[in-house]
Amino acid sequence: MSEVGEVSHARDHILTRLRAAVAQVGESAPEAGALPPLDFDRAERVARLKRLMEAMHAEIVVTDSTGWVAALKNVLRQRTLNGLLYAPETPLGATLAAAWEDDLPPLVGYTQEVEQCKEQLFAIDAGITSTKGGIAEVGALILWPDAHEPRLMSLAPAVHIAVLDADRIHNSLAEAMAQERWAEGMPTNALLISGPSKTADIELVLTFGVHGPKELIVLILDDQPAPSAPS
Amino acid sequence: MASTTVVDFPSNFIKALGNPQLRRNLRAAMDTLGLRRRTLFADPAFFAQLRARGDAIRQRSLRKLPQLLEQLERKCTENGIQVHWAETTTEASQICLDLIQRHNATRVIKGKSMVSEEMHLNHVLEEHGIEALETDLGEYIIQLDHETPSHIIVPAIHKNRDQIAHLFHEKIPDTPYTEVVEELNAIARKVLREKFFAGEVGVSGANFAVAETGTLCLVENEGNGRMCTTAPPVHIVVMGLEKVVERLEDVPPLLRLLTGSATGQLITTYFNMITSPRKPGEKDGPREVHLVLLDNGRSKILADPQLRETLKCIRCGACLNHCPVYTRLGGHAYGYVYPGPIGSILTPQIEGLDHAGAMASASSLCGACEEVCPVKIPITHILRRLRNESYNKVDSPNAVKGHGYKSNLAESLTWKGWAMSNAAPWANALNAKMLAMLGSQLTKLTKVELVKNWSQGRTLPRFAPKSLHVLAKEKGIPHE
Ligand code: SF4
Numbered sequence: 001m002s003e004v005g006e007v008s009h010a011r012d013h014i015l016t017r018l019r020a021a022v023a024q025v026g027e028s029a030p031e032a033g034a035l036p037p038l039d040f041d042r043a044e045r046v047a048r049l050k051r052l053m054e055a056m057h058a059e060i061v062v063t064d065s066t067g068w069v070a071a072l073k074n075v076l077r078q079r080t081l082n083g084l085l086y087a088p089e090t091p092l093g094a095t096l097a098a099a100w101e102d103d104l105p106p107l108v109g110y111t112q113e114v115e116q117c118k119e120q121l122f123a124i125d126a127g128i129t130s131t132k133g134g135i136a137e138v139g140a141l142i143l144w145p146d147a148h149e150p151r152l153m154s155l156a157p158a159v160h161i162a163v164l165d166a167d168r169i170h171n172s173l174a175e176a177m178a179q180e181r182w183a184e185g186m187p188t189n190a191l192l193i194s195g196p197s198k199t200a201d202i203e204l205v206l207t208f209g210v211h212g213p214k215e216l217i218v219l220i221l222d223d224q225p226a227p228s229a230p231s
Numbered sequence: 232m233a234s235t236t237v238v239d240f241p242s243n244f245i246k247a248l249g250n251p252q253l254r255r256n257l258r259a260a261m262d263t264l265g266l267r268r269r270t271l272f273a274d275p276a277f278f279a280q281l282r283a284r285g286d287a288i289r290q291r292s293l294r295k296l297p298q299l300l301e302q303l304e305r306k307c308t309e310n311g312i313q314v315h316w317a318e319t320t321t322e323a324s325q326i327c328l329d330l331i332q333r334h335n336a337t338r339v340i341k342g343k344s345m346v347s348e349e350m351h352l353n354h355v356l357e358e359h360g361i362e363a364l365e366t367d368l369g370e371y372i373i374q375l376d377h378e379t380p381s382h383i384i385v386p387a388i389h390k391n392r393d394q395i396a397h398l399f400h401e402k403i404p405d406t407p408y409t410e411v412v413e414e415l416n417a418i419a420r421k422v423l424r425e426k427f428f429a430g431e432v433g434v435s436g437a438n439f440a441v442a443e444t445g446t447l448c449l450v451e452n453e454g455n456g457r458m459c460t461t462a463p464p465v466h467i468v469v470m471g472l473e474k475v476v477e478r479l480e481d482v483p484p485l486l487r488l489l490t491g492s493a494t495g496q497l498i499t500t501y502f503n504m505i506t507s508p509r510k511p512g513e514k515d516g517p518r519e520v521h522l523v524l525l526d527n528g529r530s531k532i533l534a535d536p537q538l539r540e541t542l543k544c545i546r547c548g549a550c551l552n553h554c555p556v557y558t559r560l561g562g563h564a565y566g567y568v569y570p571g572p573i574g575s576i577l578t579p580q581i582e583g584l585d586h587a588g589a590m591a592s593a594s595s596l597c598g599a600c601e602e603v604c605p606v607k608i609p610i611t612h613i614l615r616r617l618r619n620e621s622y623n624k625v626d627s628p629n630a631v632k633g634h635g636y637k638s639n640l641a642e643s644l645t646w647k648g649w650a651m652s653n654a655a656p657w658a659n660a661l662n663a664k665m666l667a668m669l670g671s672q673l674t675k676l677t678k679v680e681l682v683k684n685w686s687q688g689r690t691l692p693r694f695a696p697k698s699l700h701v702l703a704k705e706k707g708i709p710h711e
Contacts, residue, residue, distance in 0.1 A: 011316040014472070014526045018297035021534035024629075031291060032283035035484065052497065114462075114515035122428050138487075138498040150514040151461045155454060174483040183479040186444045188510055189461070192502035197454035200494070201369035201385060203392055204260050205412040210368055210420055211427070212454020212501070 038137055038171040043226030045136035045169040050220065052139025056195030057208050058216040065221045068163065069099045072128075075161070075217055081105040085127035085157055087149040092130050092163060110150055121152050126159035133168035133176055140194040141218065142176060144187045151189050160213040162193070166222035238566030240589045247564040253389055257561050260388045264552040267495025268603070285488045286607040288481045289543035292473075296533060299442040299475045300524065306445025310507040312520045323525045324355040327434065327467055330521055331361055334465055336431035342449070342456040343367035344436030345383055345546060346469045346525055348568045352434070363434070366423050366455040368416065375402045381562030383569065384493045384548035389561045423455065433459035433517065437470045438545070439485060440522070443478045447522065449503040450489060452496075457503055466508075466517040472524045473533075473542040485545060488605035492547035528581040528632075535629035541576050541613060543606040550600035550610060556593050565590060572600035576613045583633030584621050591617035 040048060050060045063071040076084065087093045088109040100107055108124055110117070129149050132142040141162055145151040154160050170176040173192070177183065182190070197212030208214060247253060272278040292299060304314045317323035327350075331339060339361055341347065353363040353374070365374040369387035373380060376398055380386030387395070392410045399418055400408040406418055435456055439448040447468050449456050460466050476482065490496040509516040533539045551557045551571030562570035567578045567587060575590040584591075591614050600610045617631060624635030697705075 010318045010322060010526075013318055014316055014524075014530055015297050015301070017526075017530035018300070018472075018533060021530060021539075022294060022297060024534050025294070025536045025539065031287040032280075034480075035280055035284060056500070110514060112514065115464075118428065118462075122424065135498075140498050140502075147510075147512040147514065150516075151457075152515045155457050155461060172483065173486070174480060177479055177483070183443055186446050186479075186504065186506040188505070188507045188513060188516060190446075190504040190506070191457075192498065193500065194498050195500050197452065198500055199368045199416065199453045201367070201372065201387055202390075202395055202412045202415055203256070204263050204385070204388070205392075207413050207416045210416055210453040210455070211366065211423060211458055 034174075037175060040136050040171055042166070042224065045134075045171065046166050046220060046222055046226070048136045049134050049139050049169055053141075053195060053216075053218060056139065057198070058195045058218055060218050060220060062220045062222055062225070064223050064225070068219050068221050069095060071219055072096075072161065073099075073101070073104060075219075076104050076126075079126075079159070081125040081159065083108045083124045083126070084161075085110055085121070085124050085153055087129070087153065089148045090130060092128075093148075096128070110153055114150070114152060121156045124157050126161060127153040127157040128161040128163070129153050131162050131164045131168075133170055133180075134164050135171075135173050135176060135192065136169050137172040138192075138194065140173075140192040142170075143191040143193060145189055145191070146187065154191070154193065155212055158209070158213055159215045159217065160193075160196075161217045161219065163219045163221065166220050166224070238587065238589065240564075240566070240593070243564040243566055244560060244593075247560040252391070253561050254559060256389055256391050257558055260385065261552045261558045264385075264494060264548075268492055268549060268552070269495075271491045271495040271497065281484055281488060282605055282607060284484045285545075285605050286543065288476060288485060289545070289606045292476045292481070293533060293539055293542055295477060296473070296475065299477055300472060302442040303440055303445060303475050306442065307522055308445075310445045311510075312445065312447075312507060312522055315521060315523045317523055317525050318527070320350040320525065320527050323469060323523050323527075324350045324352050326521075326523050327352060327469065328355060328359060328361075330465070330467055331356065331432050332359070334432060336465070337361050338426070338430055339363045339432045339434055340426055340430035340459050340463065341365050341370070342433070342435035342451070342459040343370050343386070344434070344469055345380075345568065346436050346471050347434060348380060349471075349527065350469065350525070352469070364423075364426050364430075366426065366459060367451075367453060368419050368455075371419055371423065372398065375399075379563070379568065381570065382548060382551055383546055383562075383571075383573075384551075389563065427455075427458040427462050430459070430463040432465045432467060433461075433463040434467045434469065435459050437468050437474060437522075438489065439482055440470060440475045441477075441479050441482060442475055444506060446479065446504050446506045448482060448486075449505070450486065450499050450501075451503065452500040454501060457501055460503060460505060461516055464517055465519045465521075466505075467521045467523060468505075469523045469525060471529060472526055473529050473544075489545050489547050492545075492549040492603065492605040531629075531632075532580050537609070537616060538580060538613065538629070538631070540608050541573075541580060543608055544573055544577070545606060546573070547605055549603040549605065553599040553603050555595060555597060555599065560593075565593065572610045572614075573608075576608075576610055576617065579617050579633075580631055584617065584631050585633030585636035588617065588621045588633060588636060591621065 054060055061071050084105045084107055086107050132144045134141050196208050196214055196216045197210050198208045199210040200206045307314050315326045356363040365371050372387040381389040396410045399406050437447045438450045490499050508520040509518050550573050554571050557571040565574055569577050575593055578587040578590050594614050596611045598611050620631045620634040621637045
């Protein structure tokens, strides 16, 4: 099995068998239809995402587009953190840099390739990222890390802070995929995140903070907070 | 398991049944998982709809399997993921080994993957001086103890916290003894974080692969899967070739079914979708991503309209959690990588009935597995088929490997006798009368070896004085 070219033989053999196999069985019954789409109103989407993610031990802070930096500072001042990993080249990063104060954990930019800064990435206590959106049905954030906001930002530090625009909370994953036409171009890595990392591998006892972040803090920017009674 | 091994089921079973600790650990865990699943799918109408959708998606994927795999290969290649095909587990392991050696890597970090267990990849790598470290907490625990997973979702569920406490204390240097789950968790976190940092190649499985976009999807809670697929410079995905789905929109219903059926979760902590290696300008992620597609008998299974249903499986483990046999024996007694109902239908087809056919008998055909299976696999029908083919040589290219291995004279005589007794009322009546006469005498039979063994853990049955045939006739039911 060590001959050169063996691998491509495997491909041909497998595909030949598979083609013969599907030819034997042929086409079958028509398909069950798609599930009816979910339709929560805006306030319900925010409330549902908050409730479900809190149940998964995420900390949710509902704020707005003018108050979020203050809310973030408040969150940071309640903790002892050696630094906050951020993406200097994003609008979010620029806002943070402009508003930073000396008593806060220092901002550390993720500006080099991982090979040059792996030690710092694994040593820093917290990281802050934007999000692409959220999913109300299951309570999760959507992240599409990119060149400016790399993948390890939401993974290596023990505390992950995520900023979510309430307008971008979708009813469901299916809806997000369809409306934003994901199928036309998926990023290197797309993620759904529903809480801090967890495990139940020992006697099914749920414990948080195994390999990924121990804490997930979500700042929801909601400029149209729900009136107390539905209108 | 090499195909030359024949597992000694009776002694495995007796051993497992004689371990009350194992049974307690398992029972509690399986009941909890079952309850969580029921709570999540509390609305039967919604569940029925979702399940019909999942079933249809998996059926369509299998109907189009060769073209979808080609499309997946094309898309992955366009995106920069290198695709490899393996007919056997040996070939698949060899591909991984070559890739790892090409990078002179000796430290491999692994996310949980049942296909890598099927390949016995760790063993192959270790033979070549490569450390293959399991990083899922459950997998890490059993690897420390040189064990294999006993469950496809919660691999260390047969162990309780004091067993794990002892294990950590003995095997991890400078580790104090603790039975506090959070502390055990923290110990593992510390050890493994260093490993994530130093890992040279990451190996993982995949739950789905999307042909339309060339996307590989991983479902997990711990973050170790993300670590293995993000931190090292090279990532190898090993996947059974049946895992492909046609479109991205096929993913949400399957994801919902998978997490709900497995652990009663609406969604896991992470759903990780990987479509390419690191692109120019990006600062992290592996520079190379490889996808190894494993056949290992799956293409043969696909040819048979009934057996192919086996390949719809999304490995949620619900059939294990609800199986009265699994919940009493645990996974190790089955002797093969995939235990429980799914293992009992899949393994004999891959390994051959002559090696693993006995697995098909590890079922009472109660149908609990079928009731919960999120993609409606007719597990009991397939079990019966495997049992039949164990006894009968079948003249068909789709016959299960090793068919007819039980067709010796004594067995076939018994079966003929049984068939006759059911076909001929007089023979049945005779049997029934004999049984009724025996009934009162049965306790004496416990001296007979076979009955003695059987009755050790059971109460002997009392046969009814009148058979069902007789009762039915008396009630005036003409044909039962
Ligand atoms: S056979 Fe069905 S229930 Fe069992 S693991 Fe597969 S999908 Fe889940």
